Amino acid sequence: MDRDFDNHMGAGGTVQGANGFLTVDLAALASNYGKLRSMVAPKRVAAVVKADAYGLGAVRVSLALQAEGCKQFFVANLMEALALQPALERDVQIFVLNGLQPGSETACARAGIFPVLNSVEQLRRWSSTADDLGRTLAAVLQFDTGMSRLGVAPDERPELARCLNACGNVEVLFLMSHLASADETDSEQNCGQLAEMLRIVDEFPGFDPCIANSGGIFLGPEYHGVLVRPGIALYGGRATDAADNPMQPVVKLEVAVIQTRIVPAGTSVGYGGAHLTSAPARLATVAAGYADGLPLSLSGRGAVYYEGQRLPIVGRVSMDSTTIDITALHEGALTLGSRVEVIGPNQTLEDIARDAGTISYEILTSLGHRYARTYC
Ligand SMILES: *Cc1c(COP(=O)(O)O)cnc(C)c1O
16 A cells, blocks of 8 residues: 555554545556456557546556556646656657647647647648658547547548648548447447448548547447547446446545434434434534535435445535434444445445436546545
């Protein structure tokens, strides 16, 4: 076990003052990487580590994956790429999914980071940067195959082809697109997007496709292209509706009890008196709230766990705390300093996301910064 260097170490290796405890299981992460690699072999597996590796720590996560042989990393923007790069080996490739803002091309080129070019304009700018620097610059080309988010639109492809012929100083590494419904196995959008990607590969001969995120990997080998780009599956999230989640959980979150009380029937709990006890109850207040990434939408919904027992959230989630009903436990089971499970063996990421009316991605990327983080 090895504590995050950002945390203040107290006596005995405990993180001083923290009330929430987030564990990131790097061995499970490595095992998930290996599982995806065996699913797509001999194709390569990149790692999507944008948004601080979905909240888990981009440097720690990327170093662990690099140790497993991962050589390609995707981030959202150049700032993330520049922050990550010094931590990794020189031969690692870092790709910027959101393309480049005008004016940042030179910094990107000088750092040896690869932009995902999403438009003809971005290709032109990259090419003129190559001119300025007197060298060839590599990049990825992204196409919109039906998500209408990022990438070259179908009617811009002829112009892109002309521009590419004129830009002898841009080396295309591969062709990329993104699936809109990859987690829905039965969605017809998947094969429609794949067919469009294959037309693009015909139109731009000599380059390989890259289309699969986590969900895309589970759609089958025809989606694997030359390289797959999983994020959520690496972090233990469920990426497909086709099967039970085959990935190992990576995140465990426990929070401390900061007070307990016994109340009569008719007691109002929390802001707005949103909960009224219908019978005498025992309550506990635990030390995480919406500022720690427990969504406000969990107010009066969802639960935490203690020794396998479900303890429902009552009243509104506060900024720094949440109140739970612990009547189901025997008296004294929870005391000041006891820890309850928010994410763990009894409650998956998907469970809490569902109760909050959101998705696992949002739960992960919202994980707070006041937790003591342990990487093991
Ligand atoms: C975020 C992202 C991914 C990773 O998606 P997951 O569903 O987390 O596997 C892959 N490709 C692109 C373009 C993305 O934006």
